[in-house]
Amino acid sequence: MGLEVESRPSDSPYIERVWRSSSGDGLRQMTSVASAHGELVVWEERGRVSVAVRGPETRASRAPVPEDATFFGILFSAGTTMPHLPFHRLVDSDVEIPDATRRAFWLKGSAWPLPGYDSAESFVHRLVREGVLDRDPVVAAVLRGETPELSERTIQRRFVAATGLTRGAIRQIHRARRAAVMLRERVPVQDVIFELGYFDQPHLARSLSRFVGRTATRLGDPSEPLSLLYKT
Incomplete structure (x- = not known):
């Protein structure tokens, strides 16, 4: 067995997706696909x-993927922020919360019960x-296609402050x-x-290689599974 991933949407404006997965024997690594969202991840290993x-x-x-581990994650919507752990400081990185147990963990000076799917x-x-x-409502509004009455410079600054990305x-x-989702379908x-x-097929290929880590012909390769992909 490889990596089994299940996910669902949410009606919360602060949540993009909720997911859970489990790993089996024999799987050593996966391809983590680029993502514009911050995330809280809980996992149990041994x-x-x-x-x-x-x-x-x-x-x-x-x-890397640990054997016989379970994972759970809350993918936050773009524009959702965690002020004491700002996502613009965590681009391409993460911070582990110390002293977590099966019942609770500490966050911003308080004990929180472990969330579930x-x-x-x-x-x-x-x-x-x-x-x-x-949550920055300007970021959410722009991504919905709305045009706030703000300058382009202000909008760009709000995006970078909330997400770390332009x-x-x-x-x-x-x-x-x-x-990637369309090609898999x-x-x-x-x-x-x-x-x-996209301009042409080479443009698509470069985008897939950079952000998904696969060419179009290798999207279904079972030897190294992809992280969470879903239809928006």
């Missing part, structure tokens, strides 16, 4: 529970209520992830190029 906050990932990378929304609601999470970088990451390459606005 009876030890760990919790980490991860920042956005600007390119695909290889990551079905309780992510109530956990995040409490984070918001206690001031641990915040609006253009986020757009490129989202486009490459969407292309056997949408013809030329249709993907046209619909997503």
Whole structure:
């Protein structure tokens, strides 16, 4: 068995996706796909529970996978921020939260019960209520296609402050992830190029290699699974 991943959307404006997975014997590494979102991750390996906050990932990378481990994650929506652990300082990195147990972990000076796949929304609601999470509505509005009455420089500054990424970088990451999903669904390459606005097939190939870590022909390679990919 390789890496089994299950995910679901959320009706919380602070959550992009909730996911969980488990690893089996024989799997040593995976390809971590670029992501424009910060994330809280909980995993258990050999009876030890760990919790980490991860920042956005600007390119695909290889990551080790422990055997017989379980994972759970809350992918925060773009624009959601954690002021005491700002995502713009965690781009392509993470910070592990010390002293986590199977029941609780410490975050911003308080003990928090470990969230679960079905309780992510109530956990995040409490984070918001206690001031641990915040959200920049301008970033969310722009990504929905709205045009706030702000200068381009101000909008760009808000994006970088909230996410650590420019609006253009986020757009490129989202486009490459969407292309990968479409190709895995056997949408013809030329249709993907046209619909997503790539110049040509080499342009698509470079984007996939950088942000997804695979060429179009290797997206389904089972020997090294991909991290969370989903249809937005």
